[in-house]
Amino acid sequence: MSKKKVSPLAKLPGFKETPGPVVAVIMDGLGVGDGSASDGFYMSYTPVLDELLAGKLTGRLKAHGTAVGLPTDKDMGNSEVGHNALGAGRVFSQGAKLVEDAIESGAVFTTSVWKELLARSQNEGTIHFIGLVSDGNVHSHIKHLYALVERAAADNMKRVRVHALLDGRDVGQKSALQYITPLEEKLRELSTDGRDYRIASGGGRMMVTMDRYGADWSVVERGWKAHVLGDVAEGRCFSSAVEAVEKSYAEDDTMTDQYMDSFILVEEGKPVGTVEDGDGVVFFNFRGDRAIEISEAFDQKDFDKFDRVRVPKVFYAGMMQYDGDTHIPKEFLVQPPHIDRTLGEYLCATGLTSYAISETQKFGHVTYFWNGNKLGYIDEKLEKYVEIPSDVIAFDIRPWMKAEEITAKVIEAIQSGKYSFIRLNYPNADMVGHTGVEAAVRIAVETVDLCLGRLLAALAKAGGTAFITADHGNADIMWTEKDGRHIPMVSHTLNPVPFIIKDYSSVNPLALSNVENPSLTHVAATLCNLLGYEPPEGYNSSLVKVG
DSSP: OOSSOOOOOOBOTTOOOOSSOEEEEEETTOOOOOSSTTOHHHHSOOHHHHHHHTSSSEEEEBOSGGGGTOSSTTSOOOHHHHHHHHHHSSOOOOHHHHHHHHHHHTGGGGSHHHHHHHHHHHTTOOEEEEEEOSSOOSSOOHHHHHHHHHHHHHTTOOEEEEEEEEOSSSSOTTOHHHHHHHHHHHHHHHOOTTOEEEEEEEEETTTSSOOOTTSOHHHHHHHIIIIIIOOTTTSEEESSHHHHHHHHHHHOTTOOGGGOOOEEEEETTEESOOOOTTOEEEEOOOOSTTTHHHHHHHHOTTOOSSOOSOOOOOEEEEEEOSBTTTTBSSOEEEOOOOOOSOHHHHHHHHTOOEEEEEEHHHHHIIIIITTTSOOSOSOTTTEEEEEEOOOSSOTTTSTTTTHHHHHHHHHHHHHHTOOSEEEEEEOHHHHTGGGTOHHHHHHHHHHHHHHHHHHHHHHHHHTOEEEEEOSSBSTTOOEEEETTEEEEOOSOBSOOEEEEEEESSOSSOEEEOOOSSOBGGGHHHHHHHHHTBOOOTTOOOOSEEEO
16 A cells, blocks of 8 residues: 555546446457457457447557656567556656666665675575576566676675576567577686586476466475475476476477476486575566565465475575565565556545456456555555456466456446446456467457457446556467468567547547557546546646547
């Protein structure tokens, strides 16, 4: 909960109350593509969205790069950044930019955290770096890891171990060797003058360590057994990370990086880098959602999600603090973005009731990220948050996910008349888009369209208003072509996202305001207007004119 009070919103002059609520629909991962055979949006049967996009109150929003606080316009948007922008109404420098600035300025290496790591090293402790090894720049960037290990060598930390989580999601599906091979070479180069630097363990991000929202704690348990315990009975053993990846590919040609089993590097049958008393551990991802659970496993004394077997006495830190309210983790290298005066805070201060819902995979996005990286309710008397448990199954096997359950709950909320503002996230186009399975992607998009039709029918009866958009692209590029072959594209895209305003109340005349270079940061002010209020001072301008 934000500690700084905000004032109630001012009424929009001449606005007439509408009978129904304002409903914000986030179609996660559904960008606007080029209309080719690779465009999963274009290739899917979407009669509801097609009709809506033919309306007058439609347009496109930037959802990547500097428009949403990322370092450059080459940086893909992501769900964390997108929902921060949707809920904040302004641009805030985001994780990658903050980390980049802190490393370039050297500020990271002047912190008490880095000094404690140095002290641990000087006392014969090993320094462990755990995180996602790629240049996807959504959860991490490998250049940040290089900066950390290079400075560790410059500061003469004697023993460093890297626990390398494989991506295959924000980068190519089978691109691990592009990162693992030079990383192992870099660590060998740094292993001079008595230093011993190497990779100790790893695994695919969807199988090892990087669970989120409590969806599957066994993912974190596998990471603990590989990184901390070096449990050779649980993880597969190899002499190098390159060998681990190459053998996994050779054994199963359908294997992709994100689903690779945990692996442990051994020498003479013994793991080369278990975590022991007196060591220092840094989780170097900057994004919070998939960093919280492993941080809890290291930080919490009363942890009960799985049997840790052995809990070494270590100094643990995150690249950033992943949740400011619950202080997870307690120690961190870079200050996270301080996002204040979120839309949710203003709605609560104004006394407006809100309802937020998604399934587990995106529940935190319409709550935690939407509210400026803060867990819990802003005002439990005015808000209702609903989480639909996600299936623990590969998303291409069940691409409809929980869209129907979400829709049914939203229809109930609309019909109840209890809520002024409702927000929901359909995760399908993003989560299934990450699988690269073309038929499943189309089913995912068509599921969203089908459910959207049912939702809007209920909203029409209630006389409400819909604002429909996405947080970033994904399903809009299903594959790229190389040498006449289709290569699955499983990462986010640089495409814009649609926005659609559908007013079923016909009470207040609406028109587009023709904002220049509109982005996700203009949505919060637009929602204020649709609710009948002036946007807060400092918010980016509204996409509509009312009256």
